[in-house]
Amino acid sequence: MKTREYREYSDDKYRRSVYTSTRLRDESRNDVAFDVNVRMVLLAHELGLGYAALRKIVKVLGLPGLHLKTYQRHGKTVTAAEIERDLESLHRTREQVRQAYADIDADVAELLREDADAVINISVSFDGTWQKRGFTSHYGIGVCIDIFTGLVIDFEVLSSYCHACALKEAARHEGKITDEEIDSWRETHDCAQNFRGSSKAMEQEAAKRMWARSVSRHQLRYIQMLSDGDSAAFREVVSLNPYPGHEVVKLECINHAHKRMGTAIKC
Numbered sequence: 524m525k526t527r528e529y530r531e532y533s534d535d536k537y538r539r540s541v542y543t544s545t546r547l548r549d550e551s552r553n554d555v556a557f558d559v560n561v562r563m564v565l566l567a568h569e570l571g572l573g574y575a576a577l578r579k580i581v582k583v584l585g586l587p588g589l590h591l592k593t594y595q596r597h598g599k600t601v602t603a604a605e606i607e608r609d610l611e612s613l614h615r616t617r618e619q620v621r622q623a624y625a626d627i628d629a630d631v632a633e634l635l636r637e638d639a640d641a642v643i644n645i646s647v648s649f650d651g652t653w654q655k656r657g658f659t660s661h662y663g664i665g666v667c668i669d670i671f672t673g674l675v676i677d678f679e680v681l682s683s684y685c686h687a688c689a690l691k692e693a694a695r696h697e698g699k700i701t702d703e704e705i706d707s708w709r710e711t712h713d714c715a716q717n718f719r720g721s722s723k724a725m726e727q728e729a730a731k732r733m734w735a736r737s738v739s740r741h742q743l744r745y746i747q748m749l750s751d752g753d754s755a756a757f758r759e760v761v762s763l764n765p766y767p768g769h770e771v772v773k774l775e776c777i778n779h780a781h782k783r784m785g786t787a788i789k790c
């Protein structure tokens with residue numbers, strides 16, 4: 524962000540530029556980025572807002588806004604930093620969970636003394652949700668929470684939509700680009716769509732992916748699963764058989780059982 528400070532005369536010799544923000548090194552294009560601009564993008568991400576909302580905020584506040592291209596460029600940098608921060612946070616959380624189990628179970632403590640990376644069994648609560656209600660959402664998330672500590676230990680975000688792909692498909696439909704051009708573009712395209720299927724199936728898929736990677740990535744077996752009344756995710760995990768020789772069992776939540784019984788009595 525840059526403003527110009529004018530003295531009494533508009534002659535160049537009385538004019539000088541003043542930067543109102545410190546500048547950061549922008550590694551993505553070997554250039555500098557204004558700290559305040561990067562922070563504006565971070566603000567939008569933290570509030571779950573997009574470019575249009577950010578434009579409204581700066582308009583109301585009487586501040587200069589970011590160009591869309593600048594917003595998109597900083598968006599990539601900020602997203603990469605956020606992912607790194609989240610992964611680091613999850614790593615620390617899992618270490619805390621392992622320590623917590625070792626503190627209450629002498630066998631686990633002994634196991635971890637012999638091998639700090641040994642696989643241990645834990646009990647988790649699993650649930651999934653969507654960006655929109657009514658099973659029409661393009662985005663869904665599944666979350667695993669360790670029951671003992673209450674800490675989130677893993678999550679999986681599923682997207683059945685990619686805006687870049689949608690724009691290309693629209694262009695193809697209008698005859699602006701050919702199939703060959705799209706195929707060549709796809710070779711280097713980092714697609715946002717990581718799931719094909721119904722919104723309802725997202726919850727099961729998220730569970731399947733997290734159980735499938737729990738041992739190899741986190742050295743944890745989610746051996747007890749607490750989830751809501753819908754057992755579809757549990758059935759999916761059981762059919763996956765993620766831990767040969769170790770059965771995954773379902774825990775019943777008293778609140779969900781209570782709710783289901785209440786509904787049944789009322790009907």
Ligand SMILES: [Zn+2]
Binds near residue numbers: 686714
């Ligand atoms: Zn795509």
